[in-house]
Amino acid sequence: MTHPHQELLRCRNLGRRYAGVPALADIELSVRAGEVLAIVGENGAGKSTLLKILSGVIPPSNGSMQIADADGVLRSVQLQSVRDATRAGIALVHQELNLAENLDIAGSIFLGREPARLGFLDLHAMRANASKWLARVGLNLDPTTPCDALAIAQRQLVEVAKALSCEARILILDEPTSSLSAREADRLLEIMADLRNQGKAVIFVSHHLDEVLRIADRVMVLRDGQCTGILERGTYDRDSIERLMVGRSIETNQPRPVRQDAAVRLRVTELVGAHHRKQPISFAVRAGEIVGLAGLVGAGRTEVLEAIAAITPHHGHVELDGAPLSGNTAARVRRGVAIVPEDRARNGIFAAGHVSMNMSLAWIDRNSRARTVNTAAERAIVSQMMDRMQLRPAEPSRLVHTLSGGNQQKSVIGRWMAIGPALLLLDEPTRGVDVSARAEIHAEIRRLADSGSSVLFASSELEEVLMLADRVIVMHDGGIAGELTAHEATEVAIMHLATGGEPAPARPRGTAHEHGSEYGTSS
Amino acid sequence: MKKSLGILGIFLAVCVVASVFGQNFLTGYNLMNLTQRTSLFAIISLGAGLVIITGGIDLSIGSVVCLAGITTPWLLVEHGWSPWVVIPVVLIGSALIGLFHGVLITRLRLQPFLVTLCGLLLYRGVARWMTSDQSQGFQGEFAGVRSIALAKFPIPGLDTYQLPATVIPLIVLSVAIAVFLHRTVWGRWLLATGRNESAARYSGVPTAWLITMAYVACSLLAGVGGMLFIFDIGSAQPSDFGNFYELYAIAAAVLGGCSLRGGEASVFGIVIGAATLQVLRTAIILLGLSSQLEFAVIGAVLLIGVTTDELIRRYSVRRSERKIA
Amino acid sequence: MKKSLGILGIFLAVCVVASVFGQNFLTGYNLMNLTQRTSLFAIISLGAGLVIITGGIDLSIGSVVCLAGITTPWLLVEHGWSPWVVIPVVLIGSALIGLFHGVLITRLRLQPFLVTLCGLLLYRGVARWMTSDQSQGFQGEFAGVRSIALAKFPIPGLDTYQLPATVIPLIVLSVAIAVFLHRTVWGRWLLATGRNESAARYSGVPTAWLITMAYVACSLLAGVGGMLFIFDIGSAQPSDFGNFYELYAIAAAVLGGCSLRGGEASVFGIVIGAATLQVLRTAIILLGLSSQLEFAVIGAVLLIGVTTDELIRRYSVRRSERKIA
Amino acid sequence: QADLIAAQKARIADFKKAPKAKPHLAFVSNGVADFWTIAKAGATAAGKELGCQVTVEFPGGGLGDQKRMLEDLVTRGIDGVSVSPIDPTNQAEILALIAEKSLLITNDSDAPKAPRLCYIGMDNYDAGVMCGKLAREGCAGGEVAIFIGRLEQDNAKRRRQGFIDGLLGRAADATRYDEPGKVITEAGYTIVGTWTDSFDRAKAKANIEDVMIKHPKLALMTGLFEYNSTLAVEVLKQTGKLGTVKLAAFDEGAEVITAIKDGSVLGTVVQDPYGYGFESIKLLHALNQGDMSMIPANGIISISAKVIRKDNAEAFWKDLKAKIKAGKEATAKP
Ligand SMILES: Nc1ncnc2c1ncn2[C@@H]1O[C@H](COP(=O)(O)OP(=O)(O)OP(=O)(O)O)[C@@H](O)[C@H]1O
Numbered sequence A: 001m002t003h004p005h006q007e008l009l010r011c012r013n014l015g016r017r018y019a020g021v022p023a024l025a026d027i028e029l030s031v032r033a034g035e036v037l038a039i040v041g042e043n044g045a046g047k048s049t050l051l052k053i054l055s056g057v058i059p060p061s062n063g064s065m066q067i068a069d070a071d072g073v074l075r076s077v078q079l080q081s082v083r084d085a086t087r088a089g090i091a092l093v094h095q096e097l098n099l100a101e102n103l104d105i106a107g108s109i110f111l112g113r114e115p116a117r118l119g120f121l122d123l124h125a126m127r128a129n130a131s132k133w134l135a136r137v138g139l140n141l142d143p144t145t146p147c148d149a150l151a152i153a154q155r156q157l158v159e160v161a162k163a164l165s166c167e168a169r170i171l172i173l174d175e176p177t178s179s180l181s182a183r184e185a186d187r188l189l190e191i192m193a194d195l196r197n198q199g200k201a202v203i204f205v206s207h208h209l210d211e212v213l214r215i216a217d218r219v220m221v222l223r224d225g226q227c228t229g230i231l232e233r234g235t236y237d238r239d240s241i242e243r244l245m246v247g248r249s250i251e252t253n254q255p256r257p258v259r260q261d262a263a264v265r266l267r268v269t270e271l272v273g274a275h276h277r278k279q280p281i282s283f284a285v286r287a288g289e290i291v292g293l294a295g296l297v298g299a300g301r302t303e304v305l306e307a308i309a310a311i312t313p314h315h316g317h318v319e320l321d322g323a324p325l326s327g328n329t330a331a332r333v334r335r336g337v338a339i340v341p342e343d344r345a346r347n348g349i350f351a352a353g354h355v356s357m358n359m360s361l362a363w364i365d366r367n368s369r370a371r372t373v374n375t376a377a378e379r380a381i382v383s384q385m386m387d388r389m390q391l392r393p394a395e396p397s398r399l400v401h402t403l404s405g406g407n408q409q410k411s412v413i414g415r416w417m418a419i420g421p422a423l424l425l426l427d428e429p430t431r432g433v434d435v436s437a438r439a440e441i442h443a444e445i446r447r448l449a450d451s452g453s454s455v456l457f458a459s460s461e462l463e464e465v466l467m468l469a470d471r472v473i474v475m476h477d478g479g480i481a482g483e484l485t486a487h488e489a490t491e492v493a494i495m496h497l498a499t500g501g502e503p504a505p506a507r508p509r510g511t512a513h514e515h516g517s518e519y520g521t522s523s
Numbered sequence B, C: 001m002k003k004s005l006g007i008l009g010i011f012l013a014v015c016v017v018a019s020v021f022g023q024n025f026l027t028g029y030n031l032m033n034l035t036q037r038t039s040l041f042a043i044i045s046l047g048a049g050l051v052i053i054t055g056g057i058d059l060s061i062g063s064v065v066c067l068a069g070i071t072t073p074w075l076l077v078e079h080g081w082s083p084w085v086v087i088p089v090v091l092i093g094s095a096l097i098g099l100f101h102g103v104l105i106t107r108l109r110l111q112p113f114l115v116t117l118c119g120l121l122l123y124r125g126v127a128r129w130m131t132s133d134q135s136q137g138f139q140g141e142f143a144g145v146r147s148i149a150l151a152k153f154p155i156p157g158l159d160t161y162q163l164p165a166t167v168i169p170l171i172v173l174s175v176a177i178a179v180f181l182h183r184t185v186w187g188r189w190l191l192a193t194g195r196n197e198s199a200a201r202y203s204g205v206p207t208a209w210l211i212t213m214a215y216v217a218c219s220l221l222a223g224v225g226g227m228l229f230i231f232d233i234g235s236a237q238p239s240d241f242g243n244f245y246e247l248y249a250i251a252a253a254v255l256g257g258c259s260l261r262g263g264e265a266s267v268f269g270i271v272i273g274a275a276t277l278q279v280l281r282t283a284i285i286l287l288g289l290s291s292q293l294e295f296a297v298i299g300a301v302l303l304i305g306v307t308t309d310e311l312i313r314r315y316s317v318r319r320s321e322r323k324i325a
Numbered sequence D: 001q002a003d004l005i006a007a008q009k010a011r012i013a014d015f016k017k018a019p020k021a022k023p024h025l026a027f028v029s030n031g032v033a034d035f036w037t038i039a040k041a042g043a044t045a046a047g048k049e050l051g052c053q054v055t056v057e058f059p060g061g062g063l064g065d066q067k068r069m070l071e072d073l074v075t076r077g078i079d080g081v082s083v084s085p086i087d088p089t090n091q092a093e094i095l096a097l098i099a100e101k102s103l104l105i106t107n108d109s110d111a112p113k114a115p116r117l118c119y120i121g122m123d124n125y126d127a128g129v130m131c132g133k134l135a136r137e138g139c140a141g142g143e144v145a146i147f148i149g150r151l152e153q154d155n156a157k158r159r160r161q162g163f164i165d166g167l168l169g170r171a172a173d174a175t176r177y178d179e180p181g182k183v184i185t186e187a188g189y190t191i192v193g194t195w196t197d198s199f200d201r202a203k204a205k206a207n208i209e210d211v212m213i214k215h216p217k218l219a220l221m222t223g224l225f226e227y228n229s230t231l232a233v234e235v236l237k238q239t240g241k242l243g244t245v246k247l248a249a250f251d252e253g254a255e256v257i258t259a260i261k262d263g264s265v266l267g268t269v270v271q272d273p274y275g276y277g278f279e280s281i282k283l284l285h286a287l288n289q290g291d292m293s294m295i296p297a298n299g300i301i302s303i304s305a306k307v308i309r310k311d312n313a314e315a316f317w318k319d320l321k322a323k324i325k326a327g328k329e330a331t332a333k334p
């Protein structure tokens, strides 16, 4: 047994270079049993790189690691693979989703660690066990459900269940809450607190400082691959962290005046999507208006956005600027519809393409002459957009899969910002984007709306919905549960509608400052 | 299972047409022949299926069939080796070929298509060079060894149908592979690797090893197939023996529900896929069609079959949707 | 470009070996023959490359070569049609074949491998049936049309080397395709579709249409190639004309840097890939190696070539990393 | 064409003054088969005997392949070529090219319109007739099936037609052509059909099995390519019908000869591929020495086929084995 406060992991002088360029340097870190360590930093600061090294996904370029053995003695290790790390009691939830979708939930959870006798699967034990872990993360699904039928948030929870089921001494989570809505995220924080109380160590990355403030015992701040400080609980607040992250504190946006009289651009009547068929949906968005779709995981927001863009088939009527919107996605994009998908890795980026190609793809046809790409204009617009989106490193010829997750997201949004679409559909627009860049992206979205475009976005972060939306449509179980103006919209009101009129949950996200202490520290 | 319903439908349709319009389709002798040929082709198709599960492809199957098939009588007859030595040597050789492919694909990360295309050229070339383009046969001897493929077991109650011995390896292999895929840890791992290699690797699955083993199994089964083919046929010419068999094998696997994107397979489907191809070829003769039409008929039937299957599937999905709505 | 350095190295190595050890490799006559053959094969390889970019595959190339090639003299000689009618008819027919593939693949979402495999069987079958398996040729006539492929242009200053006319379509097509891929909107879209079809769809790219067009282009180029082949050879047999050409075409494309996973291509690489295969075949004869060895040598050289290329690449990456560190 | 022949003859006349010391000669087949490996043995043996360099090429990929190999031989500066053209009527250019740059003779399959100096071989129609007569002697009537690798090459068509005409006792007429798909009922025989397999032996075997199912009363079959006969013996043996269903074979497959020896196969018609190879090289060598005396007036050196029956099977087999062995040794030590 490990004792509380005992050191489980120690890193010395850890560094990692990609093609000679350092992504991480001189990291000194020690992790103790019974603590929650948060790692924060801007996009591309090296957080994921550090976590990948700790969990054996990639080897460090230099430096050493020591892990406590069963007797609690630190021993030097060189993790060659994930397998080694698992054996050493370390489990990781990746930033990008990574499931073999041809397996069922139980199969995914126990992949690589299947209960077996002489190599033969014990399916019964596997399913029973899987149910246990699903219940733990609050995912109310049959463990035999195939993974390719799951929504992205559900997949994220399956990954968490998978990591929990390793019963590792050190659990590492890379932006685990980024695709979860308030209730699930909340539950996950509770689980992390539980693990801490059981004497395990939890390391997690988040761009939501409120989460960090609420639960972390220590906070490690990374900036440009360097550690700019490790703060003990009680010695920091939001402002001091931000200062260490970006060198200044971040301004939040001011509320903006909304024009109530503008013409309706998008009108959706009796929309029925492919999966939720019970409740037809109708609503409208005016020119210059930013409408937020709120709801719990699986409420059907993604489905609405994808139906409007004709990614998935739908019944019902969609109208843009008074004319019916029909045809396939390409035809609708030509009409000025733009969509930023929720599943970035699968539907957003061209991993093997460079940033410039990724960002220009959607609009190269608009400034082409005789369908010939105007490369000079392309280069100019791309670098301008990279700048506006704060995409780092600012190299247009860089391959997108070598960017950090948040920067990949910026490349996907930046793709559309350059052309000012008539209707911008965003699904989790700032997933994985750091605080300062998020403010910048929000400003861009507002600027776009100010120029007369309509914006419809879905977000699981209430904070984002409240900050950005002029009007909030709350969805529940595939239908519209209610609409709130910016004035009416509060966390409590939204959660009330989102849960189908049940009493609002006690701890919606974004109210961390007040409730943080409830979890206490293990000291 | 659901995936193989389509091919089962095509198979049954072809059988019905052949028995209604063809001469003597439903005779014991014909069914016996069909069983024999299906067994031989299904064995190599199973190998193709295993590789396809990993998202790879093996184009060298036909050439390995050729090399293994040619080497067997070459060693037995020309060099006078004992069958007890020849069979293990040929099988081990085939497995080594697969190992070679697997290593190049997983360690050097070369494209499977390229590696096995080179294999396609190389092994046939070696077979031709080794035998100086001379056809190899058993010259009427070695009836004992050949009975591995030629023996027929009378079935009580059935008059003219006798069970060909090659069914035994087919059944054993099918069951073993099906159990392997769906009941063992490694089968799971293989399926997961095929669908999302990095997810499997991050879960601690030894993906490189599994992929290598899939190629080993594929070449080994091609070697087994080659040997059974030559035992059955009696002689072969290195320049044409096994030509295009990789396409038949891959076609059987794909018809049987394997996706070339990897991660999906149905052993039952593969066997039915292989059977369909054989029944089609026989049906053309029994229906009295010109053998010039063979290719055209097989191509057209398969195309119509898979298209119909897909249309039916869509229609039924749409109907069930409408019902719920 | 970087992707095609490997194949360029292999190509140069083969050329050096052939000219040092072979008889008369560097004669104008031989180089002229090689240019001619390379042009023909490169044209169909370009088509294969376009389909490979989309992440698909076209196995029917050889059969389309056969059908288009056989139909040309069949219509001209047997049916006495005018060349002004025959050429458009054959080309339109080829394009329609591609359209058929594209529609099945994008609308019905059938696997490209399966659709084009059926095509492989079907079109060859049709060619055989149409001609009753009789070889078709120009019987010494139609020198005018045939000069499309047979004309040679003397080059001032060069004595024995004359530029074969087939180089012209090759150059035109290569430049057009290179410009198309890297400079036009559609080319960008096609590459993006190959990299990630679903992301391309989210970006408003008409993916289904583009993929269909890639298949149309591929079959059309196979049709052009088939016509040029038969103009060049003079006659062909439906049962073997174009056999395995799809493999040569795909091999050339893959050697030239196309990834079968899609989204990558180099027109220059494809042409060099096609040239390498032709030089290899000729080198075997000029070196006086037995034609039995042809397959073995091609397979072995390609395998050694790509392996070496990969090892060099790894070594240089490692060295450059060490230098910076 | 006459010009090209004259030009070749003029070159030969020049050789009389300055004979080529060690000419480089080529023998090109029309495909890959055992038949051609025997021919290769003949060609190599002749090359060794006469002291000239011999290259033997087997085009495995049809017409295009043959054209390519011939062009490459011209590149090598070949001194004489003996080729079995796959499609002589349409191969005028390449044959003319060889005649222009080298010396051209044909073997196995003639190209009378091409500028070839001589043809070495026999008419496949006549060989077919021999096989047909052999079958007619051994089987008085009934259903007959024909198996052949493929029908599109000229020699295959002629061989098949010869077999039909010989079997049915028609007057010889090489220009006659019976459609392969048609059932012919004549002179007490019913020819139920002709089946091809494109050289796929598993398919060839399946063809024989399937036809025996379709026509259970089959009285006679013939396999007109070597492996067709070999597989026919194989299938008849496996079904226990060897001897009951008569077989008139073609070419010298080992299994066929064995079966002839024990009397269960009527006999086989063998050509003399060894002779094709040997005589080709011998003639080309003589031409390179300026000696045109070997070319007969009609331009055809006839090497006729033989019928092998139970009585001469043993002797034929021994002779053949010895020749192949000699040819192999010649290749091994050039
Ligand atoms: N495979 C790679 N090749 C080259 N550079 C890479 C690669 N992977 C990551 N990098 C670089 O390493 C740096 C750190 O990336 P990392 O993913 O660790 O950032 P992060 O802190 O997790 O950011 P985010 O919050 O956006 O997820 C980035 O500059 C990134 O571009």
Ligand SMILES: Nc1ncnc2c1ncn2[C@@H]1O[C@H](COP(=O)(O)OP(=O)(O)OP(=O)(O)O)[C@@H](O)[C@H]1O
Binding pocket: A148, A149, A150, A151, A152, A153, A154, A179, A181, A275, A276, A295, A296, A297, A298, A299, A300, A301, A302, A303, A304, A342, A458, A460
């Ligand atoms: N391909 C599919 N097959 C079956 N069901 C699906 C599929 N895609 C989505 N669903 C289901 O439809 C419901 C709505 O999903 P949707 O993704 O629209 O929800 P959401 O509100 O966007 O939630 P999230 O926060 O998870 O994105 C979910 O319950 C999901 O399980």
Ligand SMILES: [Mg+2]
Binding pocket: A047, A048, A049, A095, A174, A404, A405, A406
């Ligand atoms: Mg990250």
Ligand SMILES: [Mg+2]
Binding pocket: A301, A302, A303, A342, A427, A458
């Ligand atoms: Mg969603």
